[in-house]
Amino acid sequence: MTDLRLVIFDVDGTLVDSQADILASMSAAFEAVALPVPGRETVLSIVGLSLPEAMSRLAPGADKATRGAMVEGYKARYMTLRSENGTAVSSPLYPHVRGVLDALHAQPETLLGIATGKSRRGLDKLVDGHGIRPLFVTQQCADDHPSKPNPAMLKAALAETGVAPRRAVMIGDTSYDMEMARAAGMLAIGVSWGYHDAARLADAHMILDDIRLLPGLLQQVWEQTA
The missing domain is CATH 1.10.150 (DNA polymerase; domain 1)
Incomplete structure (x- = not known):
């Protein structure tokens, strides 16, 4: 275990x-x-x-x-x-994103990943441009998988890290992210600052309004799934 x-x-x-x-x-x-x-x-x-x-x-x-x-x-x-x-x-980080990513990455038990509709080339440019590549142990993109909401990206991330779906979460701003997470058996956390409004995030298990609250929210999740 x-x-x-x-x-x-x-x-x-x-x-x-x-x-x-x-x-x-x-x-x-x-x-x-x-x-x-x-x-x-x-x-x-x-x-x-x-x-x-x-x-x-x-x-x-x-x-x-x-x-x-x-x-x-x-x-x-x-x-x-x-x-x-x-x-x-071209693609600025939202406020407080870098600080939260660094804080989560500093937790020895927490692994970070990406699941995006971007191409591999586009994703590489983005993570290298922001200097955040080392934070993510798994990076899944559109070149290697069917489009969201197919859960292939998430299943690959789980397989690469050896983490069970019940100990994983997907965080995104669109209905496709939420549908994908549910299809993979993972917790779906929607964010309110992105491109789909709250009405389209009906499949989210919970919705986050401030990314600074994410570490505390995740700690509650991990305690419930321990």
Whole structure:
């Protein structure tokens, strides 16, 4: 029996606020194929999905080749913005995130992980740009798994760390994160500062309004699952 516990974070809308670049990149993707650009709320509603799945939902009438061109257009614009502005500007950490991550990482029994709809290249740029790669023992991304809410990412993280689902939590800002966590048999913690409003987080076991409260909340969780 292990005393280890695993805390897995979504990235966009949970750890970092990348909406400006997401919106600009999606606009570039649609404009490149001469399709009308969806509104802000519509675009943010698909954050967390892998890009092919996101394009399928945003442009259901487009053929496969067009959606593929949109994915590449999005990636190209996103990379350009990140290169021009730097990670700290393109995808700034939300307030107090770094301090909480450092505090959790300092707990010997607590392992940290990531489960994101980003590509491996995008995730690498982000964790290296913020200097947070060493904090995470497992990093799952869209290149290696089906899109959220399929639980494959979380199952892989559990397998890599040897932690049981009952000793793991998923923290995210979207309904896809909450559905994924439940499908993996894990506790689902929603955050209120991201891209889906509280009404879409109905599958969350609990909702967090201030990340500074997370260590205390997790301690209660671990005591209940000991």
